[in-house]
Amino acid sequence: MEALQILPQQLVFGLALGAVYGLIALGYTMVYGILMMINFAHGEVFMIGAYVGWAALTWLINAQLGGLHPAWVVPVLLLMAMSASALVGVTLERFAYRPLYTRGATRLGPLISAVGASIFLQNAVMLTQGARMKVYMTSLLFPRSWYMQIGSVRVSALVLMMTAIAVALMVLLNTLVQRATLGRCMRAVAEDREIAAVMGVNVRRVISLTFLLGSALGGAAGVLVGLYYTQIDFFMGYSAGLKAFTAAVLGGIGNLKGAMLGGLVLGLIESLAVTFINPAYRDVVAFVVLILVLVFRPTGLLGETVPQANKV
Amino acid sequence: MLLAVGFGALALIAPLVAPNDYVVGVLARICLYATLALGLNIVVGFAGLLDIGYVAFFGIGSYTYAFLASPHFGLHLPFLLALPLVVVVTALFGILIGAPTLRLGGDYLAIVTLGFGEITYLLLLNLDRPVNITNGPSGIIDIDPPVLLGHAVSGNIQYYYLFLVVLALALLAARRLQHSRVGWAWQAIREDELAARAMGVNTTVAKLQAFALGASFAGFAGALLASWQRSVFPENFLFTESINVLAMVIIGGMGSLLGVVLGAIVIVALPELFRELQAYRLLVFGLMLMVLMVFRPQGLLVPRRPRG
Numbered sequence: 001m002e003a004l005q006i007l008p009q010q011l012v013f014g015l016a017l018g019a020v021y022g023l024i025a026l027g028y029t030m031v032y033g034i035l036m037m038i039n040f041a042h043g044e045v046f047m048i049g050a051y052v053g054w055a056a057l058t059w060l061i062n063a064q065l066g067g068l069h070p071a072w073v074v075p076v077l078l079l080m081a082m083s084a085s086a087l088v089g090v091t092l093e094r095f096a097y098r099p100l101y102t103r104g105a106t107r108l109g110p111l112i113s114a115v116g117a118s119i120f121l122q123n124a125v126m127l128t129q130g131a132r133m134k135v136y137m138t139s140l141l142f143p144r145s146w147y148m149q150i151g152s153v154r155v156s157a158l159v160l161m162m163t164a165i166a167v168a169l170m171v172l173l174n175t176l177v178q179r180a181t182l183g184r185c186m187r188a189v190a191e192d193r194e195i196a197a198v199m200g201v202n203v204r205r206v207i208s209l210t211f212l213l214g215s216a217l218g219g220a221a222g223v224l225v226g227l228y229y230t231q232i233d234f235f236m237g238y239s240a241g242l243k244a245f246t247a248a249v250l251g252g253i254g255n256l257k258g259a260m261l262g263g264l265v266l267g268l269i270e271s272l273a274v275t276f277i278n279p280a281y282r283d284v285v286a287f288v289v290l291i292l293v294l295v296f297r298p299t300g301l302l303g304e305t306v307p308q309a310n311k312v
Numbered sequence: 313m314l315l316a317v318g319f320g321a322l323a324l325i326a327p328l329v330a331p332n333d334y335v336v337g338v339l340a341r342i343c344l345y346a347t348l349a350l351g352l353n354i355v356v357g358f359a360g361l362l363d364i365g366y367v368a369f370f371g372i373g374s375y376t377y378a379f380l381a382s383p384h385f386g387l388h389l390p391f392l393l394a395l396p397l398v399v400v401v402t403a404l405f406g407i408l409i410g411a412p413t414l415r416l417g418g419d420y421l422a423i424v425t426l427g428f429g430e431i432t433y434l435l436l437l438n439l440d441r442p443v444n445i446t447n448g449p450s451g452i453i454d455i456d457p458p459v460l461l462g463h464a465v466s467g468n469i470q471y472y473y474l475f476l477v478v479l480a481l482a483l484l485a486a487r488r489l490q491h492s493r494v495g496w497a498w499q500a501i502r503e504d505e506l507a508a509r510a511m512g513v514n515t516t517v518a519k520l521q522a523f524a525l526g527a528s529f530a531g532f533a534g535a536l537l538a539s540w541q542r543s544v545f546p547e548n549f550l551f552t553e554s555i556n557v558l559a560m561v562i563i564g565g566m567g568s569l570l571g572v573v574l575g576a577i578v579i580v581a582l583p584e585l586f587r588e589l590q591a592y593r594l595l596v597f598g599l600m601l602m603v604l605m606v607f608r609p610q611g612l613l614v615p616r617r618p619r620g
Contacts, residue, residue: 038419099606109605111362111422112562115555116601123595238551242430245423280438287427294424295412 008153010271016159016228018267019166023221024244025251025259026173027089027214033190033254034210035101040114042218043241044121045089047234049081049219050226051125054134056080061137073141074161074227081223082216089215090208092117098204118237126234133233136226162224169220170260173213177256186210190254239283243270246290252300261301316570323476327469336468338584343475344536346576347482349560350569351529354486356558357566358495359522360502361413362422364554365429368409369527371436371549373402373534378452378544391458395535402531403524410523414516429554436546451545458539471540478536479573482529486569494521552594559601 024046031039056077065073096117100109138158146157177183185206188196197203225240226232243266251262266289273285293300327336348370355363380387380394389397409428413421440448458465458474465474489495497518500508509515538544560579564571583593 036419038423096602096606111419112558113602113605115364116598116605118598119555119594120598120602123592123598127591127595242423242426249420278438278441281434284431284434287431290427291412291424294416294420298415298420 005152007272007275008151010275011268012153012155013159014267014269014271015264016163016166016267017270018247018264019163019170020221020224020263021240021244021247021266022170022260022263023166023217023224024240025247025263026170026256027218028245028248029251029253029256029259030186030210030214032248033256034186034193034207035097035110037097037101037110038114038245039092039097039211039214040111040241041092041096041117041121042089042214043237043239043244044118044125045085045092045215045237046218046222046225046240046244047232047237048088048121048125049085049222050232050236051129051134051222051234052084052219053077053081053223053226054136054232057136057141061140070141074165074223077223077227078165078220081219083219085219085222086212086216088121089211089218093208093211098207118241122234122237129234131234133231136230136232138227138230142227158228162228165220165224169217173217174256176213182206182209239286242290243283243286246286246293249290249298250293250300252302255300255302258300258302265301319570320480327472333468336472338581340468340472340475340540342576342580343472343479344533344540345557345560345580346573347475347479347536348530348533349557349564349572349576350479350482350486351526351533352557353526353561353564353567353569353572354489354498354529355522355526356561357568357572358490358502359498359519361519361522362418363425363523363526364422364558365409365425365427365432365551366526366530366557367549367551367554368429368432369402369406369530370534370537370553370557371432371544371546372405372527373398373531374538374544374548375436375446375452375534376401376531377535377538378455381456381539382452383454384447384452388456391456391460391539395532398535399528399531402534403528406523406525406527407520409527410520414519426551426554429551433546433549433551436549446546449546451543451547453543455538455542455544457542458536465539475536475540478532482532483569483573489525490567490569494518498522559597562601562604 024042027042027045028039031037031042057073060068060073060076068076096113097110100113142156142158142161148155148157148160177186185196185201186209188199188201189203189206189210193203196206221240222232225236244263247262247266248259249262250266251258251260266286269289270282270285274282326339330336330339351369352363352366355361355366376398377394379385380389380397381391382388409425413424416424436446437449439446440450446452460474465471497508497513497515500511500513501515501518505515537548541548556579560575561572562575563578564573564575
């Protein structure tokens with residue numbers, strides 16, 4: 001059966017994709033852990049990262065890399081995209097969410113505001129950048145001839161780099177959260193906001209920084225996806241966002257390692273589904289997984305409680 | 313009360329003073345979408361269940377009507393027979409989709425309903441293989457118009473009056489529901505589900521009822537849409553439609569019936585007035601949602617809370 005033949009290749013790709021999902025999922029899970037809120041607009045932050053990366057790449061290529069050694073290009077793209085996304089994330093928190101969660105409004109308020117922000121950002125990009133997709137000229141950086149052959153599987157240098165960067169960023173974040181003071185503050189605020197404040201944590205700053213980090217990771221993911229798929233459009237945040245959210249829930253919302261694991265698992269499931277079922281239903285897979293997880297194991301793989309209706 | 317009567321009178325003569333047929337068409341759409349929004353108002357406004365995949369029911373209703381009254385399957389059920397069937401089918405889907413969400417809190421409920429909305433759209437789009445059920449992107453065309461008392465409805469003016477009558481019925485139904493036992497249950501659930509349960513409200517049944525009834529409104533509206541447009545396409549039922557309807561409910565003030573109608577007028581009519589700025593419509597819309605939530609989360613018309 002030909003499906004089995006392409007399976008290893010699909011699985012490898014699924015893992016790479018899963019690593020990227022994990023990156024985006026971290027943003028969701030961190031914000032949820034601290035604010036008990038789903039940042040609906042996080043997908044847009046990812047999209048903006050992709051666009052900024054595209055702009056930077058196109059500019060660099062046109063300027064003959066401006067004297068930079070090719071190896072520096074990707075780090076530059078990442079840096080720019082991550083900064084831009086972080087900025088957007090922090091601004092969003094400051095103006096669209098903070099007035100709402102400080103007021104203790106109903107749970108509906110921040111969610112609707114997030115939906116509004118998502119729509120606003122999508123259209124802002126569409127209006128300023130045009131509705132047609134943009135193209136990452138990745139092949140100029142990573143010629144197709146760069147790949148490793150393991151058995152029947154061809155692993156391109158691009159995929160390797162993508163995965164490596166995603167994993168590196170995730171490890172970096174994990175280290176930060178576990179070791180650094182900031183990380184401790186984040187965990188404290190996530191556990192109990194009031195007590196953390198009493199203990200001297202600047203809660204507002206921690207929240208802003210959480211958004212900053214989560215959005216930066218999302219922006220990085222945007223660049224990676226742009227480099228791999230080469231096509232980006234203003235709507236890409238929508239489906240990627242929902243899948244990443246699924247990954248976060250799958251792993252256990254609020255749980256960082258869960259987000260990473262959830263990403264990988266979702267990537268694999270998606271690849272399996274695409275191999276054996278109609279590829280047109282690719283996006284449906286994530287939704288079905290989400291619904292199944294929420295119905296049968298809402299705590300996710302690594303476990304973190306899903307608030308029941310009306311939990312304070 | 314006086315306001316409602318005045319409104320009603322205005323609505324009755326509206327098509328006669330309208331400048332052209334296109335405007336009448338817009339008025340008809342307002343009535344249609346107001347009915348739809350009233351359904352969502354039951355779920356979101358009364359019961360406090362944030363359903364952002366509501367367009368799924370709209371689509372299911374439309375397509376079911378299309379199955380029953382078009383050359384697609386060769387069925388041509390009369391309008392008055394097809395309608396109840398559509399409503400029942402959609403209500404069943406309401407229960408089906410609502411059931412898994414019963415234990416979920418606000419945010420998760422929203423995401424899951426969003427997921428169902430997307431799945432529905434994707435199914436409508438792709439179920440033309442291996443067995444052709446929905447005819448895929450080509451949609452279903454040549455749908456029968458409504459035939460009432462031997463007369464086939466035609467022309468925007470006739471459709472407008474039909475939709476107006478339906479809207480009036482929907483308003484009546486919504487009002488009755490609001491002040492019924494289940495309506496109180498919904499309000500209790502919206503305010504504090506735990507307390508409601510402690511007071512003996514069967515939240516499971518009440519929530520399912522909300523979904524089923526909300527869905528049936530959407531199914532009704534869907535059938536009307538199908539019979540008006542004489543065609544249905546998956547593109548009619550994108551996620552953005554869910555957000556449009558949700559906006560109608562929110563702008564109007566969740567729970568307030570007249571407010572919902574006002575919301576429908578705003579959402580349908582404003583883009584028409586600002587045609588040149590069409591491209592900015594969604595941008596402004598998104599901005600507006602954010603601003604509204606920050607400054608006036610209750611909406612434009614706050615429902616009068618019944619005193620003790």
